Amino acid sequence: MRKRLAPSDRQLIYNRYNGHCAYCGQVITRKNFHVDHMLPSCGSCARYKSTHDLETFRRMLSKIPERLQRDSSTYKIALRFGMVKEYREPVRFYFEKMEGSSHG
Numbered sequence: 001m002r003k004r005l006a007p008s009d010r011q012l013i014y015n016r017y018n019g020h021c022a023y024c025g026q027v028i029t030r031k032n033f034h035v036d037h038m039l040p041s042c043g044s045c046a047r048y049k050s051t052h053d054l055e056t057f058r059r060m061l062s063k064i065p066e067r068l069q070r071d072s073s074t075y076k077i078a079l080r081f082g083m084v085k086e087y088r089e090p091v092r093f094y095f096e097k098m099e100g101s102s103h104g
């Protein structure tokens, strides 16, 4: 699914968010990042998003706490003991935050 991009294009995409993944905001290296719809992406986001569109990816992300509660007893007990705290705000991607739009 990866199209061949000229090194200069990759560089431009990399620079777009200052070396951060456009989705999660993680720092990415120049040598090792993915390009998805002209956005730089870390390996985790690229794998998780796969070929889904942005809104499907957002829905998938917002379901992670349910999935963890369902599938991970470690997560459940960590919740119970107050070691993790869920933050159930709508998922906002890094590039959306960077655009600085304050919705509402």
Ligand SMILES: [Zn+2]
Pocket (backbone or CB within 6 Å): 021, 022, 023, 024, 025, 026, 041, 042, 043, 044, 045, 046
């Ligand atoms: Zn990411």
